[in-house]
Amino acid sequence: MATYNLATAPRTVIEPLRARSADQPCCLCDTFDEDATTHIIAAGRELFRQSEPSYKVFRVRAGAVATYRLFSDGRRQVMSFYLPGDFVGMEAGVEYGATAVALTQATVDVMRRSELSDLASSDPRLSRALWQVSLRAFHRSEEHALVLARHGAVERVVAFLVDFAARTRAGSAFELPMTRQDLADYLGLTIHTVSRTLSQLEASGLIEARSSRVVRLLQPESLEGMLQ
Amino acid sequence: MATYNLATAPRTVIEPLRARSADQPCCLCDTFDEDATTHIIAAGRELFRQSEPSYKVFRVRAGAVATYRLFSDGRRQVMSFYLPGDFVGMEAGVEYGATAVALTQATVDVMRRSELSDLASSDPRLSRALWQVSLRAFHRSEEHALVLARHGAVERVVAFLVDFAARTRAGSAFELPMTRQDLADYLGLTIHTVSRTLSQLEASGLIEARSSRVVRLLQPESLEGMLQ
DNA sequence: CGAGTAATTGATACTCCTCAAAATGGGTGG
DNA sequence: CCACCCATTTTGAGGAGTATCAATTACTCG
Numbered sequence: 001m002a003t004y005n006l007a008t009a010p011r012t013v014i015e016p017l018r019a020r021s022a023d024q025p026c027c028l029c030d031t032f033d034e035d036a037t038t039h040i041i042a043a044g045r046e047l048f049r050q051s052e053p054s055y056k057v058f059r060v061r062a063g064a065v066a067t068y069r070l071f072s073d074g075r076r077q078v079m080s081f082y083l084p085g086d087f088v089g090m091e092a093g094v095e096y097g098a099t100a101v102a103l104t105q106a107t108v109d110v111m112r113r114s115e116l117s118d119l120a121s122s123d124p125r126l127s128r129a130l131w132q133v134s135l136r137a138f139h140r141s142e143e144h145a146l147v148l149a150r151h152g153a154v155e156r157v158v159a160f161l162v163d164f165a166a167r168t169r170a171g172s173a174f175e176l177p178m179t180r181q182d183l184a185d186y187l188g189l190t191i192h193t194v195s196r197t198l199s200q201l202e203a204s205g206l207i208e209a210r211s212s213r214v215v216r217l218l219q220p221e222s223l224e225g226m227l228q
Numbered sequence: 229m230a231t232y233n234l235a236t237a238p239r240t241v242i243e244p245l246r247a248r249s250a251d252q253p254c255c256l257c258d259t260f261d262e263d264a265t266t267h268i269i270a271a272g273r274e275l276f277r278q279s280e281p282s283y284k285v286f287r288v289r290a291g292a293v294a295t296y297r298l299f300s301d302g303r304r305q306v307m308s309f310y311l312p313g314d315f316v317g318m319e320a321g322v323e324y325g326a327t328a329v330a331l332t333q334a335t336v337d338v339m340r341r342s343e344l345s346d347l348a349s350s351d352p353r354l355s356r357a358l359w360q361v362s363l364r365a366f367h368r369s370e371e372h373a374l375v376l377a378r379h380g381a382v383e384r385v386v387a388f389l390v391d392f393a394a395r396t397r398a399g400s401a402f403e404l405p406m407t408r409q410d411l412a413d414y415l416g417l418t419i420h421t422v423s424r425t426l427s428q429l430e431a432s433g434l435i436e437a438r439s440s441r442v443v444r445l446l447q448p449e450s451l452e453g454m455l456q
Numbered sequence: 457c458g459a460g461t462a463a464t465t466g467a468t469a470c471t472c473c474t475c476a477a478a479a480t481g482g483g484t485g486g
Numbered sequence: 487c488c489a490c491c492c493a494t495t496t497t498g499a500g501g502a503g504t505a506t507c508a509a510t511t512a513c514t515c516g
Contacts (some may be wrong), residue, residue, distance in 0.1 A: 072456055091366050126355050131359040134366055141369035148376035149305050149416040184378050188377040195496055228300055423464055
């Protein structure tokens with residue numbers, strides 16, 4: 001436990017997990033609801049590190065988590081963002097393939113991988129649910145690859161905004177849990193280009209940025225039209 | 229069957245599937261060995277198209293297959309290359325997420341998805357094997373995303389060459405089954421940049437290009453050093 | 457051997473990264 | 487409550503690298 005840098009926060013009131021749970025396989029959600037232990041993790045703390053043995057699996061209940069890998073030249077590639085309802089560390093092999101860090105203070109449910117594995121071996125529905133989570137991770141990764149394959153900073157940023165808006169479902173306006181640097185490392189750009197692109201989108205009247213973390217899509221249909 | 233453009237080639241002698249089968253879950257291989265029907269597909273023919281219902285799953289026995297998606301502006305993104313021993317179409321939902329095309333004449337084993345699903349429902353080992361195939365697809369997709377995230381044409385091309393050499397295991401020299409255009413669409417570059425980069429790598433003494441399709445890695449350790 | 461495709465190579469323009477600096481915002485201490 | 491500091495974000499100018507346009511060369515197949 002100590003090796004995972006889980007903040008030993010007091011067990012305050014845990015927010016119920018409403019958002020996005022309908023997306024996930026229900027019997028896996030039930031398993032987490034019953035058997036997982038809940039932790040509160042401070043912003044910036046790591047859930048696990050790349051190449052560590054993957055003993056634990058997580059579900060985000062509140063806040064946001066990101067996974068990333070480091071290159072030898074110091075560059076960082078953010079692989080995925082996780083929002084409430086998402087499972088983290090589920091598609092790892094014997095070792096985690098990336099490092100997971102809390103972008104904001106986050107509430108997560110934790111289970112031992114072996115426990116989940118044991119339950120799945122006697123429950124075909126749970127086994128199937130684990131498969132579906134992997135399939136979902138695959139599709140996310142393919143979409144990410146499609147974003148990274150796009151030429152042009154505007155297309156990449158817009159692709160992210162549209163995807164993120166769809167995930168949060170908080171109307172057209174939403175709050176970004178990540179810094180510009182996180183965004184840049186996710187999109188394969190620099191923070192300068194991300195910042196410039198967002199300013200450019202605002203000047204074009206396509207988005208509104210109330211603050212650097214709060215974005216509103218003013219013309220969602222135009223934005224989506226720029227993509228597929 | 230007709231809708232899949234499977235070439236109605238005569239059932240000539242089918243090459244045994246030696247290469248890379250050790251990588252794959254054995255009980256899934258056994259299932260294909262027993263229950264699949266074998267087809268020979270001409271180069272350029274499609275196995276399936278994006279958004280079609282995913283009735284069939286494939287295993288490549290000989291030749292090479294690529295999957296791709298099209299953007300509205302006509303650009304094409306190659307999602308993955310498949311070599312002998314690889315399964316194609318396995319991670320699809322109710323519809324295929326991409327179009328699959330034979331890059332060369334290919335020999336493929338075909339099964340109905342429903343048949344595989346039925347067998348898996350009564351065989352936990354097979355069910356687990358399907359999961360492992362999805363996990364493998366996920367890891368492939370993540371590696372692809374990492375390649376696309378790399379700045380610099382040289383890094384992308386080298387990353388592809390190193391990865392492909394590891395997959396073929398044909399010593400340091402191997403034949404590329406895809407065109408420069410396929411490669412460019414996989415790497416998010418133009419054919420001009422890919423061609424220039426390969427010429428540049430050859431001029432640097434890092435690779436040898438006996439023909440445009442045959443590549444030999446002269447300094448594999450240097451090439452790998454350029455990446456991670 | 458000839459036609460059509462694929463691949464290579466050159467010149468130019470444009471985009472994004474790099475280096476640099478200013479501005480904004482949040483938090484702490486006086 | 488205000489002033490200060492630090493981190494984050496924004497903006498600017500210049501340069502490196504790739505896309506684009508164009509043309510030539512190499513290759514494959516009939």
